[in-house]
Amino acid sequence: MDKLTQYLNERHNDELHPSEIANLLKDLNEKSFNEAVQAIPKELIADVALELPDRYFEDVVESFTVKELAESVTELESDDQTDFIQELEEIDSEMAKEVFAELDKEDQEDILQLKKYEEDEAGAYMQTEVYTANLHHTVHDVIKEFAELRKKDELENVYYLFVTEENNTLRYGIGLDNLLVFDFDKTLQENIEENPEKYKPVVGNNHDDIYDIVQKFQEYDLSSMPIVDDEGILLGRITSDDIYDIINEHATDQMYNLAGVNDDAEEEEGIFKAGKARAVWLSINLMTAIAASLVIGLFEETLQSIVALAILMPIVASMGGNAGTQSLTVVVRQLALGDIAKHDAFRTIKKEVILSLVNGLFFAIIMGIIASVWFDKGMLGVVIALSMIINLLSAGFFGSMVPLLLKKMEVDPAIGSTVILTTVTDVVGFFSFLGLATIILL
Incomplete structure (x- = not known):
């Protein structure tokens, strides 16, 4: 205090x-x-x-x-x-x-x-306080009125002057730096007529998805955006400080979703709601872990015959899981930033698969040599090397494909991606390693 x-x-x-x-x-x-x-x-x-x-x-x-x-x-x-x-x-x-x-x-x-407005609509985030001027006002009068409003503290965070027609239809947006170099004795229309295209504003519709608005802010480096209705009537504006909040909230949601927790539940002071939300994903994860264990159970005789497989088995699954998480995190973040276009899916998957293949070959050679020397069995090194290549390839493929597929289905790419990926890398890792061991070593 x-x-x-x-x-x-x-x-x-x-x-x-x-x-x-x-x-x-x-x-x-x-x-x-x-x-x-x-x-x-x-x-x-x-x-x-x-x-x-x-x-x-x-x-x-x-x-x-x-x-x-x-x-x-x-x-x-x-x-x-x-x-x-x-x-x-x-x-x-x-x-x-x-x-x-x-x-x-x-x-x-x-x-x-x-x-x-719905929570995801641009109208829900706009301010209705907007300083506007008519085309027929002189620049001198506009600046004088603007100064009076600022002195009374009736305006804040003003970056643009929105120019409207008599029925409040938005026509132009003029940055204050441009306004200061206008001829003060002429009307706004007379000044704008010298280069009208320069003052065409980037606008948003009140029913646009807010994340489309965020992308426009980033694409055009905006500090403020006018929001209009279907008839072009100016309703309000969204400013950059609101956009920063939305970006931070979305990034937080994605981090929580990747970890299988709920943002709203975690903000609660009580533990019941948060515990319940976490338990749902832990339950799903338990089911996937059982599925991976069932795969291991198929090769019980192989494991009993070669104890070294039980020692090396977690390495294959762990490497696949980490490689997949790398691909998953990169693709989810790029989707959130709008860096992946609709036609870009193949390029994205191809890049992640190639990266996983290169890393798979590199670490397969290293682990193959280690396993061969460790257990004095050359073919065991071949088995784990081939298994790591297979698992890292599947990790790169599914780590990039799963979020892209969820995005296509209009689901947040972060939701459930980690659980799906972990299941794939565990099952593929255990099945390929133990399957190859059964074929090659027995």
Whole structure:
């Protein structure tokens, strides 16, 4: 609490940043946290609550009155207002209704508009606060009005001026750096007519998939994108800070999915939901492990005859599993970044198979020599070498094909990929190694 109080005392209100306050709060124990929350400037309550991990949200909001929460929500942009109300609905629907009722009519309309969209639609992430100008306005008047709005702190994160027609149909997007070199005495239309194509904005539709919007931001290196409806009417904008959050959330989801855990469940304070989510994948993994054991059981007599096979067997499966995970991770990440086009599947699989083959040959020679010397049996080295080549080839093939196939089926490529791959490399590894040993050594 001392750190937070010192931080607040050293800074004026206009210098306070919610993320810094949130970082200080996370370092406190439960008792100190509850006391320190009361020191948060009232206008920053909602902002700080959104900056903190979800598990802290209830602890923050229950420390303030409905009126205090409503006043702080008013300070947020419309997309953050919607996020706050939706999070509050999940923990206390009655309080959410009361806070919503305290907001002015314009804020209520914005929140209701944004809540209509599905979670994966661009409209759910846009801000309705947009600074626009008409084609017939002079540059001088536009800059003067813009400056007045900034002084009143009614605009933030403004990168582009959106130029519309009388019916609010979007026509152009002008970067502020370009606006400053315009002829101030001419209208926007007169300035734009000199090179109209230069000011054609990259736009998104309110029903576009948000990950398509993310790719556009990355492709065109955007800091802001206007969002329009099917008639081209300007509805709002999405800014780069929202895109960064989406990218981070998606990356986190994929890491969790690859490990067979659930992001939402892991954020819960209780262990039951997280334990249940993990148990599902562990159950599936148990089934696949049994399948691999059944394959080993087919060669029980071979294992009894040559004990060395039991010692070497895990090496084949482990090398295949690691090689497959490398291919899987690369392909999943490239799919997430949009680096693999729809027609690129064959090239991707070919590359991973060739890489696995090269590594397979290299490590097969090394392990073949080691096994031959270790057990003084040359053909045993041949068996494990051939098995490693086969397993690494299958690892490269399935490690690249599985996520591509899931993507084709419109399923997150990270979901289930690891379990499928582990099953393949274990089964192929054990079957090829023990099968070859049965043929060659017995």
